[in-house]
Amino acid sequence: MSRSRRAFRLPxxxxxxxxxxDLKDGVLTLLVGRAAPEVATARKVPIGKG
Structure with missing residues (x-):
């Protein structure tokens, strides 16, 4: 069996x-999970009198 190497850049x-x-029947399958997008949150900012 021969060896090979390959590198991939992830998003x-x-x-x-x-x-x-997973390597099955000579086919390499890569599964790349993605991070959940950051959800913007609203917040109240008090405004002082002055």
Whole structure:
């Protein structure tokens, strides 16, 4: 069996903890989970009198 090596750049929103690979019948399948988008939250900012 021969060995090979290949490197891939992951997208900026990829979650490194959710990357997996499977090799079956000579086909390599990569699954890359993406991080949930940050949700903007509204907040009240008090305005002082003065």
């Amino acid at each position: 900026a929103d990829a979650d490194p903890a959710r990357v997996s690979a």
